[in-house]
Structures are given as structure tokens and as C-alpha cells.
Amino acid sequence: MAAVNKRRVSIGRIIVIILICVITFVYLVPFLFVIDTSLKPWNVIKDWPPKIIFKPTIAPYIRIFTARTVYPANNKPTEAEIAKMKWYEKLTYKESGEQIVRVGDLPKRYLNSLIITLASVALTIIMATFAAYGFSRFKIRGKDDLMFFILSTRMLPPVIVLIPVFLMFRKLALTDTHIGLILLYTAFNLSFAVWVLKGFIDEIPIEYEEAAMVDGYTRFQVFRKIVVPQAMTGIAATAVFCFIFAWNEYAFAFILTKSIAQTVPAWLPYQMGVLGYDWGAAAAGSVLFIIPALIFTIFLRKNLVRGITFGAIRK
Amino acid sequence: MARRSNENSSTLIQYRALQDQSILRMFILPTIILLIVINVFPLFYSLILSFSNFTAKFPLVWGKNPRFLGIENYIRLINDPDIWHRFVTTAKYVVLSVGGEMILGFAFALLLQIKFKGREIITTLLVLPMTMSPVIVGLMWKLFYDPNWGMFNYLLGLGKIDWATDLKYNLYASAIADIWMWTPFVMLLALAGLGAVPQYLYEAAEVDRASWWYKFSRITLPMVWPLLLIALIFRTMEAFKVFDVTMGISGRGASAPALLSISLYDTAFVTWKTGIGSALGYIVLIIIIAITNIFVKYLNKAKQ
Structure with missing residues (x-):
């Protein structure tokens, strides 16, 4: 009797597990479809019904990296010319009949995204670690109010800050500069980072620091040699969260940058090729842009809940 | 001796404390x-600007641009039927997307209650949409929705519905993408809440031969409720401000759903x-502050 019961339970278990796997797959279909689109040959993309199995090509990735023109009808390249083309030129010509003119805007935009994100994360983490340590270890008058003030800045709808920031930046000639976006993203991540890091530092026993101070360490030495190394996991997790936020930010970048400091999110949705909207290239660009955040998410697994609740839930 | 060194170190710490300031x-x-x-x-x-007729198109000259109007702007906005329409649309959007996220997220969390190999991987995979850029998620869904070659209509067996730009559907298009992106958020919080329910409560219920429904409604739900409320607060605030996802799918202008944030832009x-x-x-x-306050009051009550 017991054995039968057990088997029934385990069959139920297996069914639920299969169900979970199926749901996960279905849930990720939109993303899989984009990866799939980014590998579709030019003449397959617009097929109806949509093809799932086809010979994949990396031509969309070449297209998102390059600027191209269409060969005029009376000036198609000859066989000999095609033979002399580099592989990516040949591939692009065969796919969409286009000629590669130069490297496109993607590398520049990607670099902008990287510079702005990394610089703002570094600045955020340095400032926030100091501030979090201060809030964690010192007696401060009105500490709770200050902490709440810091949190509340994050809750503001960006749109309401956007108008005055736009005017300020115009006045200070910060529109379309890297430094402008770096400062903005730092300010927006700071509140989050201070809260989460304070939680991590609160968990470090204060006795080590007291012992070190008795041994003649200064506050800075204590901070650098004892607190920072022990808080490193927390600092890394916080940095990853800040990275993801800054990397993904759209509204500010969209309004405050035009070309020089434009980041990928502000640029990618508006890419019209000479042949109309190039869906394959847009999909390829999306995939390339999403990858860094996806990789970082995997590192975050254990601290995800803590991060999304501003450190309120420590699991 | 020992006492003296002790005094020494305490004066040292005091001295440091002065420095500490x-x-x-x-x-x-x-x-x-x-x-x-x-x-x-x-x-x-x-x-200050909200009480003026300031336009950023022209240079700032105090007294002319901006010229102060008192609360005229606010009165005009409150009397504008278009703004009311946008409020209603935004509210509809918030209810749809947050409602969908809460139901799906909690359901996923309940399913993920059983322990099995690969549970961590599944959780991580489900969380992925949340870490993508909202505007890129919008762009991805725009591809997915495309009536001519996108997979969405095809997989669901729908006709050629133009989700992205048809005014009848584009609000739902944004809401679906929003649900897709943020369900994992609710799921994570719900999982954290479910993980914190003490096992002995279930064991006690088991002894009493309590039904599945009894266990769910008397143990699980009340224990997870505060966390679900936190998820609800976060998501409502965010959904009210939605801008990126919609810009990715429909853009602004005539094809965009009548949301407040778009009109603000x-x-x-x-x-x-x-x-x-x-x-x-x-x-x-x-x-947003008013809604959040109502929720927070409710949350404090639920926590007691």
C-alpha cells in the first residue's frame, strides 16, 4: 500500500517537473524567437507562416555592424568583382544585395554604453560603500530620516526629474556628454546601492574593527583592510545590480543624448536600413546588447531577492 | 598595569571618535x-516651472519665459478630457499588467515549491526577462508581434492583428510585454515568502488531515501576503510610470497607446x-504617492 502511494507521489512529482520545464520553455519563446530571427537569411525573415527550421546565417550580425548602400540596378558587381570580395562583403551582397560602405554606429554606441555604465558603477560603488559604512557604524543625528530621504529619491518617477535635468544639463553643456549620463546614473543608483550595502556591512561583526583600532589602525585603514574585504561579496552583487540598471536605462539616454554619447538602448529601436526596417539586424543588435546583462544575472542568483527589495529581504 | 592600558585604549578610541566626525x-x-x-x-x-508657462524651446528670461500663472496649468489639466482619458487608460494598463504579474508570478512560485535537480537553473532562466532593458524588451516584442511575419499571431492562431500600432490592441500589447518582463519579479518575492513559511505549520495541518485548500488559504497565503503586497507596491509604482516598453513596441505619436507617461513626454x-x-x-x-500610501497602510496592517 505504502509503495503504491509512494509511486503515485513520484509520478505526480514528475508531471509537475515536466510542466515546469514546458512552462519555462514557452515563457522564453519571445526571446528564443528573437535569437532565431537574428540568424534568419534575408529571404526567409518575411516568410509566412514563419519558418522555424532554416539554414542559419550571420548576415544580420554583419548588417548591424555596418553601414550599407544598395547597388544601383545598372551597376551590379561582375562575377570577377564578387570573387574578389571579402567573405563578409560577399555574404552581405548575396543576402540583401547591399554594398558595405563603412563600419556602422553599433561599435561606437556599444562603447558608449560600456564607458558610461562602467564609470557610473565605479563611482556609485566608491561613494556608496563609504556612505553605507558611515550609516552603518557611526551615530548620526536623524539617521533614519536621512536613509529614508536617500531611498525616496529612487522612487521619483524619472519623467518628473527629466524636465529640470534636461534644462540643467543644457545650461551646463552636459547634454550629449558621457560625463552627464555618468553623473545621472550614479545619482540614481546611489540610493539603491547605499541601502543594499548598508545591509551587507551591518552583517559584519564590529568586533574586528574595534580590535584593529585598539591595535592602532586608523579609520581609513580599518575601512580599507577590514570592512571592504569582508563586504566584497555584497559590493560585487551591488555593482552587478547597478550595472544592469545603467546598462538598460532608456528614458534619460533617449532625451539627453543625440550622437556623441548615445547609448545602445537610445539608438537601437530607431535603426532604419536603406531597405526599410531591417528586422534581422534589429534582432541581432538586441541579442548582442542583452548578453552582458544575462551573464551577470547568473552571478547574481543568490542575491537577486535582496537586490530587488533594496536589501529589505535578506535571504 | 592592565587597567592603565585599558584606560589608554579607551582614551584612544575617544580621540578617534573625535576624529571620526x-x-x-x-x-x-x-x-x-x-x-x-x-x-x-x-x-x-x-x-516652480509647473506654475508657469515656460517653454524650453526659447531662452530663459524671468518674467517672460517663464511667466507665472499660479495654478492655471493644474486647472487646465484637470479640465482636459484628454488627460482624463489618459488617466483611465493608464489605470487600465496598471490593473491589467500588475494583475497579470501577480497571478502568474505567484502561480510560478507555487509550482517551483517542489525541490528537484535543476530547480536553480529553471529559476534563473525564468528571471532572465527581468534583467533585460525594457526598451529592448519592447523592441523584441514588436518583432514577435509583427502581423506579417512575427510568431505571436501564428502561434496563437490569431489573424493578422497589428498589435503594435492598432489603437484597439496596442495597450494590451504593452501590458503583455510588461507582464512577461516583470512576472519573475513577483515570482522571486513570492518564492522568498514561501521559503520562509515554517515547515511545522504544514506538519501540524497534516496531522489534522487538513485539505489542500485549507492549508493554502490558512497557512500559505497569510504567510506570503506581506511579500506579495510589497511586490504589488513596487509593480504598481513602476507600471504607472511605464514608458520604455511602450516606446519600444509602439513608439510615440498616433500609434502609441494613450498613456500618461507618453503624453508627458x-x-x-x-x-x-x-x-x-x-x-x-x-x-x-x-x-503615485497616494496609491503607495494606501498600499503601505494596508501592508502594515497585514504584517501585524
Whole structure:
């Protein structure tokens, strides 16, 4: 009797597990479809019904990296010319009949995204670690109010800050500069980072620091040699969260940058090729842009809940 | 001897504590200053502008541009039927997307209650949409929705519905993408809540031969409720401000759903009515604060 019961339970278990796997797959279909689109040959993309199995090509990735023109009808390249083309030129010509003119805007935009994100994360983490340590270890008058003030800045709808920031930046000639976006993203991540890091530092026993101070360490030495190394996991997790936020930010970048400091999110949705909207290239660009955040998410697994609740839930 | 050295070290610590005051300032002030310059000052700036006819298209001349109108902007906005329509649309959007996220997220969390190999991987995979850029998620769904070759209509066996730009459907298009992106958020919080339910409660219920429904409604739900409420607060605030996802799917202008945030952008940065835009921003802010307060009161009650 017991054995039968057990088997029934385990069959139920297996069914639920299969169900979970199926749901996960279905849930990720939109993303899989984009990866799939980014590998579709030019003449397959617009097929109806949509093809799932086809010979994949990396031509969309070449297209998102390059600027191209269409060969005029009376000036198609000859066989000999095609033979002399580099592989990516040949591939692009065969796919969409286009000629590669130069490297496109993607590398520049990607670099902008990287510079702005990394610089703002570094600045955020340095400032926030100091501030979090201060809030964690010192007696401060009105500490709770200050902490709440810091949190509340994050809750503001960006749109309401956007108008005055736009005017300020115009006045200070910060529109379309890297430094402008770096400062903005730092300010927006700071509140989050201070809260989460304070939680991590609160968990470090204060006795080590007291012992070190008795041994003649200064506050800075204590901070650098004892607190920072022990808080490193927390600092890394916080940095990853800040990275993801800054990397993904759209509204500010969209309004405050035009070309020089434009980041990928502000640029990618508006890419019209000479042949109309190039869906394959847009999909390829999306995939390339999403990858860094996806990789970082995997590192975050254990601290995800803590991060999304501003450190309120420590699991 | 021992006592003296003890005294010594305590005076040392006191001396350090004096020093600490200046260090403290160095530690905390940079953060506070940056937040004041980039968050607080703009807030007051836009409050002032919201009482004026300022337009950012022309240079700033106090008295002319901006010229102060008192609360005229606010009165105009409240009497504008289009704005009311947008409020209703935004509210509909919030209810749809947040409702969907709560139901799906909680359901996923319940399913993920059983322990099995690969559970961690599944959880991580499900969380992925949340970490993508909202505007890129919008763009991805725009591809997915495309009536001519996209997979969405095909897989669901729907006709050629133009989800992205048809005014009848584009609100739902954004809401679906929003649900897709943020269900994992609710799921994570619900999982954290479910994980914290003490096992002995279930064991006790088991002894009493309690039904599945009894266990769910008397143990699981009340224990997870505070966390679900937190998820609800976060998501409602965010959904009210939705901008990125919609911009990715429908863009702005005639094809966009009539959401407040889109109209806020249009007013401030397309028609350059900066004053009215600021006033609208403030109205949105007040609504968000009001809703959040109601939820937080409820949350405090639930926690007791």
C-alpha cells in the first residue's frame, strides 16, 4: 500500500517537473524567437507562416555592424568583382544585395554604453560603500530620516526629474556628454546601492574593527583592510545590480543624448536600413546588447531577492 | 598595569571618535550632495516651472519665459478630457499588467515549491526577462508581434492583428510585454515568502488531515501576503510610470497607446510645453504617492 502511494507521489512529482520545464520553455519563446530571427537569411525573415527550421546565417550580425548602400540596378558587381570580395562583403551582397560602405554606429554606441555604465558603477560603488559604512557604524543625528530621504529619491518617477535635468544639463553643456549620463546614473543608483550595502556591512561583526583600532589602525585603514574585504561579496552583487540598471536605462539616454554619447538602448529601436526596417539586424543588435546583462544575472542568483527589495529581504 | 592600558585604549578610541566626525562627513557628504543636486533640486525646479508657462524651446528670461500663472496649468489639466482619458487608460494598463504579474508570478512560485535537480537553473532562466532593458524588451516584442511575419499571431492562431500600432490592441500589447518582463519579479518575492513559511505549520495541518485548500488559504497565503503586497507596491509604482516598453513596441505619436507617461513626454519634449509638462508630472507624482500610501497602510496592517 505504502509503495503504491509512494509511486503515485513520484509520478505526480514528475508531471509537475515536466510542466515546469514546458512552462519555462514557452515563457522564453519571445526571446528564443528573437535569437532565431537574428540568424534568419534575408529571404526567409518575411516568410509566412514563419519558418522555424532554416539554414542559419550571420548576415544580420554583419548588417548591424555596418553601414550599407544598395547597388544601383545598372551597376551590379561582375562575377570577377564578387570573387574578389571579402567573405563578409560577399555574404552581405548575396543576402540583401547591399554594398558595405563603412563600419556602422553599433561599435561606437556599444562603447558608449560600456564607458558610461562602467564609470557610473565605479563611482556609485566608491561613494556608496563609504556612505553605507558611515550609516552603518557611526551615530548620526536623524539617521533614519536621512536613509529614508536617500531611498525616496529612487522612487521619483524619472519623467518628473527629466524636465529640470534636461534644462540643467543644457545650461551646463552636459547634454550629449558621457560625463552627464555618468553623473545621472550614479545619482540614481546611489540610493539603491547605499541601502543594499548598508545591509551587507551591518552583517559584519564590529568586533574586528574595534580590535584593529585598539591595535592602532586608523579609520581609513580599518575601512580599507577590514570592512571592504569582508563586504566584497555584497559590493560585487551591488555593482552587478547597478550595472544592469545603467546598462538598460532608456528614458534619460533617449532625451539627453543625440550622437556623441548615445547609448545602445537610445539608438537601437530607431535603426532604419536603406531597405526599410531591417528586422534581422534589429534582432541581432538586441541579442548582442542583452548578453552582458544575462551573464551577470547568473552571478547574481543568490542575491537577486535582496537586490530587488533594496536589501529589505535578506535571504 | 592592565587597567592603565585599558584606560589608554579607551582614551584612544575617544580621540578617534573625535576624529571620526570629520571622517564621517567625508564618507557621507558626497552622496548627500550628489543626490541633492541631481534629485532634490530638480524636484523643486520643476515644481516652480509647473506654475508657469515656460517653454524650453526659447531662452530663459524671468518674467517672460517663464511667466507665472499660479495654478492655471493644474486647472487646465484637470479640465482636459484628454488627460482624463489618459488617466483611465493608464489605470487600465496598471490593473491589467500588475494583475497579470501577480497571478502568474505567484502561480510560478507555487509550482517551483517542489525541490528537484535543476530547480536553480529553471529559476534563473525564468528571471532572465527581468534583467533585460525594457526598451529592448519592447523592441523584441514588436518583432514577435509583427502581423506579417512575427510568431505571436501564428502561434496563437490569431489573424493578422497589428498589435503594435492598432489603437484597439496596442495597450494590451504593452501590458503583455510588461507582464512577461516583470512576472519573475513577483515570482522571486513570492518564492522568498514561501521559503520562509515554517515547515511545522504544514506538519501540524497534516496531522489534522487538513485539505489542500485549507492549508493554502490558512497557512500559505497569510504567510506570503506581506511579500506579495510589497511586490504589488513596487509593480504598481513602476507600471504607472511605464514608458520604455511602450516606446519600444509602439513608439510615440498616433500609434502609441494613450498613456500618461507618453503624453508627458510629448508635452515636455515634443511640443515643448515645459510648464504644463511639469504640472502633469507633479499630478502623476501625487497619484503615485497616494496609491503607495494606501498600499503601505494596508501592508502594515497585514504584517501585524
